[in-house]
Amino acid sequence: MRKVELAEHAGFCFGVKRAVDESVKTQKQYNKKIYTLGPLIHNNDMVKFLEKNNIFAINLEDVEKLEAGEVIVIRSHGVRESTIKYLEDKGMIVVNATCPFVTNIQIKANKHSKDGYKIIIIGDENHPEVQGVNGWCDDSALITMNGEFDFKIPNKVCVVCQTTQKKEIWTKTINKISENAKEILAFNTICSATEVRQKSADDISKKVDVMIVVGGKESSNTIKLYEICKKNCERSYHIENVNELDMNWLYKDDLVVGVTAGASTPDWIIKEVIKKIQIN
Ligand code: SF4
Structure with missing residues (x-):
């Protein structure tokens, strides 16, 4: 041998494994077809496995077509606060499998924006995780992908970053921001x-x-x-x-x-x- x-x-990383396990467990619990908001993972074999287990990905736009009482799992990337409210208002059963590391960023963005800090996210504005985090501070965050930005730095800022961001970009951006801001809260939220x-x-x-x-x-x-x-x-x-x-x-x-x-x-x-x- x-x-x-x-x-x-x-x-799989911890967060993705957790979301997959949670979906499988939830499907068994309700014993019917359930949905994930967007694909849990971009892998064809995995998509087939989930579908065989009665777990299907759905887009937010298509939630409209579902009856109240359907089960929807939030994937590891997380979603905006208003999305959870929207699903609940539609009468869906929401199972939140957001990775705890992402939840941590959402909580920080939410809390510190309420405390008067301007949130800056170092990440890709088109990535669902970043869009989700922005949705926890009323879509008011300033977003920079790679440390290049032309927005004016406010006096009080709270900086977080996308979990998959590179360390060099985090360091470079923080240095640049600190040249102008008077008060900075900086949370290195890169996931290892x-x-x-x-x-x-x-x-x-x-x-x-x-x-x-x-x-x-x-x-x-x-x-x-x-x-x-x-x-x-x-x-x-x-x-x-x-x-x-x-x-x-x-x-x-x-x-x-x-x-x-x-x-x-x-x-x-x-x-x-x-x-x-x-x-x-
Ligand atoms: S934050 Fe890290 S552990 Fe969580 S889903 Fe993203 S890569 Fe995985």
Whole structure:
């Protein structure tokens, strides 16, 4: 049997796993078709798995067509305060599976805007997480994606950032803001999940003969993992699922094979890959 080393942190982050588990649990509890507001995760196999389990993604515009009493799960990105109110007013049963790290940002934006601070979000204004956070301070936040901005910095500001933001951008933007603001509350709300996953991939790919990176071909975080691994291990391969695993890559039986996976790769896909590496 070939030796397989699985990266310590691979696949779903805590927040996504929690939202998926919560959806499955909720569907069992109500024992009928339930909905998630937007897809829980961008992975085709996962979407099929959820649909087989009677869990379907729905857009906010289509909620209109649902009857009162339907169950809607809020995904890990979170939503604006008014969206929850809208769903409740429509008579929906709302299960809030927002990642606690995102909830923390929403609470801060809400509290400090009420206390008279102008909220600044360092993040992508088109990302649902950022739009959600902005919705907790009456859509009044100033948003900057990469530290470049032309808005005037108010005297009292409270700065938060998108959970997936890069540390350099956070530091650069805070420095720039502090040149002008009189009073700053700064909350570094970057989540370490991505960093920790990359560090695990880096560590493991230095020790193995072949490295298999599992995740969507379009998934930017998986591509990043592959690049990190390739730097350390020439025989690194990026596959979407077990069907793409070419056994010719594992040219001898006594190889040590490392495995890691992107943030949208479910556990069972990782397990199938490991099983195939081991038994062939
Ligand atoms: S904040 Fe971190 S743990 Fe939560 S969903 Fe986002 S990446 Fe995952």
